[in-house]
Amino acid sequence: MNTAEIISIGDELLIGQTINTNASWLGQEFAKIGIKVKHVTTISDDAAEIKSAIDTAFDRNDIIVMTGGLGPTKDDITKHVLTAYFNSELIVDEAVLKAVTDFFEKRNRPMLEVNTLQASVPAVCTVLPNKNGTAPGMWFDHKGKVLISMAGVPYEMKAIFTDYALPKIKELYAVNSLVQRTVLTQGIGESFLANQMADWEDRLRADGLELAYLPSPGMVKLRLTSFKGETDIPLIEDYIAELLHRIPKNVFGFENDTLPDVIGHLFKQNKLSLGTVESCTGGAIAAAITSVSGASEYYPGSLLTYTEELKCNLAGVSSETIKEFGVVSSEVVTQMAEGGKKQLGVDWCIAVSGIAGPTGGTETCPVGTIWIAIAGTDRTVTKCFQFGDNRERNIQMSVLSALNYLRCELLGLVE
């Protein structure tokens, strides 16, 4: 399998002023054609560092992609380093000069001396045109390997790579047919999942598939990979079907699905409407649901009732119930969800009440205790969740748990 290395150049990356999104985008692009990015190396705009990084990269990988250090300002030295590295000289490329001149004319901006310099490229390189900027991409063949240098501005880099570099890479290398599927799970921890599916994982690996656990708060993504290509698709589908059969409450989607997307799809499909009555989540469930364009078709609105007073006045919770059971209780979230259904005029309603923290916990109801209710067409179900101490994370976990609990109840998966 051919391998690649990404060399990202720029002090702004090292001091954390800019997040290296270029490297992850390139990693995805290479993965799609079955070329493995084995190293990402970030260094400063320093000639010795750049030279040394190129040496190392040529030693261990087939394709080097460099981004950054090609701007018109003084601290961008990549082009000069490359010219020296490949024992070449800078020449003016007439096509690039015309492109740069056109670029400024089109924008009615004066062209400066420094901009003209961008039309100089090492004589040995093949120019990869940059339609979104002035610094051209450069392709170098070197002892059977390849080095590609591109501007660091993401939308310039992406266009150069997609339009000019990628087709040449596909011509040169036997790009294989790596096949990947990602299964999204909610409500089950990484280790718990690994334990419960241990036999499945063993068989999957014995069949030559790879499995990766990609956890994030409240979610674990399972990535199944085959390097054999499309012939393995039925095998992968079988393993996914088994997963769905064994943990249906947890598997909520695939690939780039999000829970709000999945919920939106279900409500649109079934021509149902949804409302929410939130407390400790503070509007975060509403914000998640409405992150989907077109949410207004099934989601007319919501109530945020932080105080007991608003729980009673807006959502119709009885103050006696609060007195008897406490505001974080199955009884109160039931009344919130059922009251919300009426008040918002919806078919289904989620209600949440809990202690997001970091303060407000008690002995019997510690920080991280969250009650969730789902009022549906026929019944209302409730469930208590226990998360941790971190406010932001508790809110995030509550949002995902509430949406997945709604999904399960809607699909008849809740007892």
Next chain:
Amino acid sequence: MNTAEIISIGDELLIGQTINTNASWLGQEFAKIGIKVKHVTTISDDAAEIKSAIDTAFDRNDIIVMTGGLGPTKDDITKHVLTAYFNSELIVDEAVLKAVTDFFEKRNRPMLEVNTLQASVPAVCTVLPNKNGTAPGMWFDHKGKVLISMAGVPYEMKAIFTDYALPKIKELYAVNSLVQRTVLTQGIGESFLANQMADWEDRLRADGLELAYLPSPGMVKLRLTSFKGETDIPLIEDYIAELLHRIPKNVFGFENDTLPDVIGHLFKQNKLSLGTVESCTGGAIAAAITSVSGASEYYPGSLLTYTEELKCNLAGVSSETIKEFGVVSSEVVTQMAEGGKKQLGVDWCIAVSGIAGPTGGTETCPVGTIWIAIAGTDRTVTKCFQFGDNRERNIQMSVLSALNYLRCELLGLVE
């Protein structure tokens, strides 16, 4: 100057499924104490790769920070590689075992065999406790240099680094006397700001200070840096005072302030209460306000009225007003804000109505048009904002604009 290298471990980073935000966060933290991150190296969960990366890093830098590869599943091998690298052996650390046990008990989750393994650490390391997870951080002293290994989950890593690694680093290394202040602005673009403050920036640079513009959607952070140390603090304060004087509507805070923090502080200080009536922002303003712990003291709740029906029924908007002026209008947001004040029983109320997009725009009211109203004790003010085509960004910009508009009106800065 001491230098550092970050080694990020994980296939998910190489194939671009996860963006390496840990490296940029660590880069920022090191920059703050004057230690330069010279290299960021990303590699896969592979023993030979990890060993080789450590060798290279020890050759060229003083401090190595490794993140990732410490989870309980089979593909996480970092701990074993480190144990071998430092010729040590794994021993059970009783304090870690207790912490892991407590972690599961507190969450009412059963502890598995694989979780117990997380309490094993190389005998030669100093444990850096992980209060947010089960994999402890590890500190290794090696020939006058240091290697720190931490979990890759950002909020676990950040807590370990801040609470345990950073204090030890500060003890060991002559961290220099770099002084930085960050000023937070809202509602003014980077180039506009640079243009308006050009004379200020020139003087500031002539005085030997550095200035960086750090833009993010709806906000620009200005970072002022002196490498001379504390003697420059009065100078920096003078420049900040001038900024505050010249663009008071835009400067909303400093350092790690957020607009919800600033708003919360103002409302608590003035013993006032706040409500919100949202439409196109879909609960995102409420979620922002309640991201602050203790928001319930001044924020009893909110209404999300996506549909016209709920705008009328819940917030008391007149359907005639909607017919006459349209639902995205100064008149409607005024009624939403004033109706919200009554319905929620609050002193101040924000209301927002607009077209978040990507669909729903018209010729007279294109996508990105957002009306915001602030109803206060004495009057209601409204303002129309025009953002772009991107739904997520429009929502984000609306949240920041609404909160800053509220801040300005509360402080008497709106004409």
